[in-house]
Amino acid sequence: xxEPAHSRLDLPAGYRVGEWTLTGRIGAGSWGVVYAAESAxxxxxxxxxxxxxxxxxxxxxxxxxxxxREVRFSLETDHPHVVSTREVLTxxxxxxxxxxxxxxxxxxxxxxxxxxxxxxxxxSGEGPPALPEAARVLAGxxxxxxxxxxxxxxxxxxKPGNVLxxxxxxxxxxxxxxxxxxxxxxxxxxPLGSLDHVPPEWWSEREGGRSTVRPTAxxxxxxxxxxxxxxxxxxxxxxxxxxxxxxxxxxxxxxxxPLRLDNTIPDGWRELIADCLRPDHAxxxxxxxxxxxxxxxxxxxxxxxxxxxxxxxxxxxxxxxGARVPAGRRTPGRGRRRLSIxxxxxxxxxxxxxxxxxxxxxxxxxxxxxxxGPGAASAQSGALPADSDVPxxxxxxxxxxxxxxxxxxxxxxxxxxxxxxxSGFDADARRPESNEYGIAMxxxxxxxxxxxxGDKDGDKSYMSPPDAIAAMSxxxxxxxxxxxxEGMDEDLPGLMAAGYRTSSRTVLQAxxxxxxVRPHVQRVERYLEEYTR
Numbered sequence: 001x002x003e004p005a006h007s008r009l010d011l012p013a014g015y016r017v018g019e020w021t022l023t024g025r026i027g028a029g030s031w032g033v034v035y036a037a038e039s040a041x042x043x044x045x046x047x048x049x050x051x052x053x054x055x056x057x058x059x060x061x062x063x064x065x066x067x068x069r070e071v072r073f074s075l076e077t078d079h080p081h082v083v084s085t086r087e088v089l090t091x092x093x094x095x096x097x098x099x100x101x102x103x104x105x106x107x108x109x110x111x112x113x114x115x116x117x118x119x120x121x122x123x124s125g126e127g128p129p130a131l132p133e134a135a136r137v138l139a140g141x142x143x144x145x146x147x148x149x150x151x152x153x154x155x156x157x158x159k160p161g162n163v164l165x166x167x168x169x170x171x172x173x174x175x176x177x178x179x180x181x182x183x184x185x186x187x188x189x190x191p192l193g194s195l196d197h198v199p200p201e202w203w204s205e206r207e208g209g210r211s212t213v214r215p216t217a218x219x220x221x222x223x224x225x226x227x228x229x230x231x232x233x234x235x236x237x238x239x240x241x242x243x244x245x246x247x248x249x250x251x252x253x254x255x256x257x258p259l260r261l262d263n264t265i266p267d268g269w270r271e272l273i274a275d276c277l278r279p280d281h282a283x284x285x286x287x288x289x290x291x292x293x294x295x296x297x298x299x300x301x302x303x304x305x306x307x308x309x310x311x312x313x314x315x316x317x318x319x320x321x322g323a324r325v326p327a328g329r330r331t332p333g334r335g336r337r338r339l340s341i342x343x344x345x346x347x348x349x350x351x352x353x354x355x356x357x358x359x360x361x362x363x364x365x366x367x368x369x370x371x372x373g374p375g376a377a378s379a380q381s382g383a384l385p386a387d388s389d390v391p392x393x394x395x396x397x398x399x400x401x402x403x404x405x406x407x408x409x410x411x412x413x414x415x416x417x418x419x420x421x422x423s424g425f426d427a428d429a430r431r432p433e434s435n436e437y438g439i440a441m442x443x444x445x446x447x448x449x450x451x452x453x454g455d456k457d458g459d460k461s462y463m464s465p466p467d468a469i470a471a472m473s474x475x476x477x478x479x480x481x482x483x484x485x486e487g488m489d490e491d492l493p494g495l496m497a498a499g500y501r502t503s504s505r506t507v508l509q510a511x512x513x514x515x516x517v518r519p520h521v522q523r524v525e526r527y528l529e530e531y532t533r
Contacts, residue, residue, distance in 0.1 A: 009033050009049055009098060017047045018089055020106060036109060045086060046109040049102055077151065081144030083164055083172040084108040110164035110172060114225075118160055118233035134229045135269075135300040137163070140171025142289070142296035145222060148173070149215050149289035156213055158221035159197045160228055196235060196245035197221045200253035201281050203246070216284040222292060223276025230269055231262045236277065238406055238481065240452050240474045253279040257481065260406040268299045383412055388531055390416045391425055394465060397454065401469045405477035407484075409492045415473060417527035418497060421520060427465050440468040450475045472500070479504055488512075497524040 015022040020037035026046065027034050034048045078084070089104040117131060131137060141163050148155055155162075155173065162175040199220035202213075227236040236259070237248035251257045259277060261270055272295050278284040383399075384390050390398065395412075398419070402412045422441040423429035430436070435443050442462035452474055453459065454466030461467050479499040480492055486508060488495060498513040498521050499506070506514055513521050 011035060017104070017106065018087065020045055020047060022047065037106070044109040046107050048105055048107070049099070077148070077153075079144060079147040081140045081171055081173060082147060083110070083174040107174070108166070108172070110174070111167040112165045113161050113174075114163035114165065114229065115160035117165065118228060121232055131229050131232065135296075135303040137165070137171050138226050138229055138269075139293075139296040139300040141173060141225065142222065142293040144171070144173040145218055146289040146293035149218070154213050154215055155218050155221075157194060157197070158218050158225060159194045160225060160233075161194075163225070194242065196237070196239070196242040196249070197224050198246070199281070199284070200250045200279060203250060214281060214285075215289060216281045218289065219276050219284050219287055219292065223273045226269065226273050226276065227261060227265070230265050230273075232403075234262060234403065236261060236273070236406075238477055240450065240471075255279075257485070262406070263408075266303075268302060272296070272299065384416060384531060385533065388416070389420075390531070394419075394425060394469075397466045397469050401454065401473035404470065404473050405480070407477055407480040407492075409480055409496070410473060410477050411532075413531035414476075414493055414496075414528055415469065416531050417493075417524045418472060418476070418500065419469065420527045421497070421523040427463070438463045438468045439465045440472045442468055442471065447471055450478075476500055483507070493528055494521045494525055497521045 011022055011025070013023055015035075017035075017037055019039055021039075022035045022037050024036050025033065026036050034046055037045045037047045039045070085105050085107050087104075087106040089106065090101070093100045114131070114137065121131065141158075145155065145158070157175060158173070162173065164172040164174045166172060197220075199217050202217065224236060228234060235245050237245045237252065239245035239248050248257065252259055259274060261273060265273065272292070275287045276284070276292070278286075384395055394416075398415050399412045402410055402415055419425055419439055423439050425439060427439045429438060429441060431441065437444065440462070444462055447460075447462040447468075450471045451460040451462075452467060452470035454468070454470030455464055457464075459467075460471075462471070476496045476499075479496045482504050483489075483492060483495050483499075488508075491513070494513050495507055498517050501517045501520055502514060
């Protein structure tokens with residue numbers, strides 16, 4: 001694999017970008033890099049590089065077209081819920097070929113992306129899973145989307161990483177690398193994007209190196225986004241990778257699986273998400289972005305009213321309030337728009353940057369979607385009793401793993417019962433004679449197919465309890481769904497325990513729990529009863 005173009009853009013603090021001084025690197029995608037910057041008066045900005053001239057010729061033409069489109073969109077769009085572009089620069093610095101000729105966008109700097117907040121909230125385990133002020137965030141995103149659609153454009157890559165939260169509480173849509181202007185009812189873009197946020201038809205409407213995109217693609221993506229915001233990052237379709245979640249969405253669109261939304265989502269939001277996630281373009285077209293924005297505003301106001309009236313009490317009180325953070329709303333003309341060419345100075349190199357376009361399917365990597373696990377919904381029943389023998393340090397791990405599955409049978413209590421029956425909660429358990437190891441007694445070769453990085457350390461090991469437990473949840477979630485699809489709806493905990501000990505095929509062929517694993521299954525069921533008393 002060739003070296004990413006942005007890997008050669010290593011700029012120190014103090015580097016100047018026009019009138020902006022770089023203060024540090026923020027992050028990078030597949031081929032774009034983002035730096036924080038400030039002006040002489042202390043104004044903060046984000047400077048983003050897209051070194052398209054360093055790409056292979058086959059990619060360069062299409063990416064340069066996306067950059068030109070993004071520049072035009074950024075210069076033309078001015079809305080309180082769309083990130084503001086201050087300047088567009090073209091660098092001329094022959095002494096540094098890696099940046100000479102780079103197109104740059106200097107944009108308002110956000111404090112966080114929604115993806116960062118969701119990931120931090122899940123990893124900390126604090127409070128209820130939904131993002132505080134979830135309703136306000138979704139209302140802002142809906143308003144921004146309605147503005148974009150109203151001007152004849154489609155965002156094309158709506159996801160938590162592209163919803164930005166400003167220091168003063170404003171909500172901005174950002175990253176317009178795949179934003180495209182409609183030609184009639186649709187447009188075409190290269191087949192790029194976040195696999196688990198594109199609609200099911202995206203996969204069948206690709207040809208000639210491009211994909212069809214319509215406004216309904218953004219409506220679908222908003223439904224996924226809303227589910228994530230209201231559940232602390234859980235995706236509405238099962239799968240441990242972005243591709244697996246996309247396959248789950250396709251199965252739903254073909255009628256092979258029902259739409260299962262987290263049961264903690266309030267009814268109004270639940271109905272809106274279901275409308276956004278209708279299985280095909282035609283049925284989804286009944287909801288346009290203007291109507292979506294109006295419904296999100298109404299739900300935001302309703303949530304705030306319910307909170308003031310005391311309808312939400314206890315842990316739920318902070319979940320859907322939508323209370324506004326005082327913020328000076330930007331008005332049209334809020335930022336200077338300038339298109340210019342910057343020449344490199346002799347003593348202080350001058351560089352420029354542009355927004356990172358699509359991550360070239362980078363979201364296919366596991367863990368790319370915040371909280372994206374094997375399922376969409378948190379298991380709300382089956383909580384672990386406080387006086388149970390489940391080790392305290394494992395409880396948050398087990399509870400988090402259970403939240404990754406949409407199926408109501410995959411609860412913390414069920415996973416705990418499985419672990420006790422498999423290993424007695426022994427992280428160092430080993431059965432070399434049967435090639436099974438760790439707290440979940442994984443066979444190493446089987447673990448690879450279901451592995452998850454449960455402890456977020458960049459590695460996946462069957463001897464790591466968080467990884468092993470997350471993978472167990474992933475697998476039994478799939479078993480649950482498979483048995484339901486086959487019409488085996490009775491004794492699902494027992495069937496899952498049997499399938500985990502043998503295989504789904506063995507259970508299906510036996511028409512239930514095979515006799516040879518019945519004693520093991522009975523232990524799981526006994527422990528499950530203890531943990532759900």
